[in-house]
Amino acid sequence: MNRKLLFFLFAVFLAALLFLTNQIFKDFVLDFTFGIKKEYLQLKKNFNQFLEDHFNQQQTIQKLRNQNRELFQYKILYSDIKERYNALLQDCHIIEKTSLHxxxxxxxxxxxxxxxxxxxxxxxxxxxxxxxxxxxxxxxxxxxxxxxxxxxxxxxxxxxxxxxxxxxxxxxxxxxxxxxxxxxxxxxxxxxxxxxxxxxxxxxxxxxxxxxxxxxxxxxxxxxxxxxxxxxxxxxxxxxxxxxxxxxx
CATH class of the missing domain: 2.40.10.350 (Rod shape-determining protein MreC, domain 2)
Structure with a gap:
């Protein structure tokens, strides 16, 4: 009778131990996979952000290049107009010298x-x-x-x-x-x-x-x-x- 009781108690203990061990293992697995998933999602977010930033940067660089090209053209036109204006101003002083037409x-x-x-x-x-x-x-x-x-x-x-x-x-x-x-x-x-x-x-x-x-x-x-x-x-x-x-x- 004692042997049966001992065997029964041992079986209960073993079942409880397996239950607790399995729960701990499950918690460990869940925590581990959650951590991996969290890191994956963060990595994915960072990568998407990197791609977006890179794409925006490329767009900005292209936009600045276009603006720079336009400004360079305006600079050339401005220099030409400035030279012509200065030449006209320089020539205008002859009016002071004569009243001719x-x-x-x-x-x-x-x-x-x-x-x-x-x-x-x-x-x-x-x-x-x-x-x-x-x-x-x-x-x-x-x-x-x-x-x-x-x-x-x-x-x-x-x-x-x-x-x-x-x-x-x-x-x-x-x-x-x-x-x-x-x-x-x-x-x-x-x-x-x-x-x-x-x-x-x-x-x-x-x-x-x-x-x-x-x-x-x-x-x-x-x-x-x-x-x-x-x-x-x-x-x-x-x-x-x-x-x-x-x-x-």
């Missing part, structure tokens, strides 16, 4: 690619009419109507010519030599005394310019038959031919 004009393009001495200008000069052209307070060349368009021959153009005075009384004809930086004054009588450094101005006898508009200074003198030839360094800076004034007498 002066027409501001803008260059449209070179007439021939590679020839920097001839420009189409927005002027509306009547066909066959020739007028003087200024860059600031200095002679820039001559302008003329050609059909329905207007052409400007800069100082370097070999067809550009006008009357000048060298020094105090020597008269001559200024003509272009292919270089806008220089002008050649021809037909100066040999008896006239001219010197390097003499200032050259318009003589007012050609119907294009009034007397005294500055052209440049003599840098070289040569003799040719019964005349002298003077090479003149021009005052007008024609390297940026944007704005001019037409002198209408």
């Amino acid at each position: 002066l027409q501001p004009v803008q260059a449209l393009s070179y007439v021939t690619l590679g020839d920097f001495t001839t420009l189409w200008i927005d002027a509306g000069i009547p066909n066959g009419t020739i007028v003087g052209a200024l860059k600031g307070a200095y002679v820039a060349g001559i302008a003329m109507g050609e059909g329905k368009r207007s052409k400007l021959l800069l100082l370097g153009n070999k067809k550009c010519s006008f009357g000048v005075q060298v020094g105090t009384k020597a008269y001559g004809i200024a003509v272009g030599n292919g270089d806008n930086r220089f002008t050649v004054v021809k037909y100066i009588p040999n008896y006239e005394h001219i010197h390097i450094g003499d200032e050259v101005v318009t003589n007012g006898l050609d119907g294009l310019f009034i007397y005294g508009i500055k052209v440049g200074r003599v840098v070289e003198i040569k003799h040719e038959g019964s005349y002298k030839i003077a090479k003149v360094r021009n005052y007008a800076d024609l390297s940026h031919p944007w704005f001019f004034w037409l002198m209408k007498l």
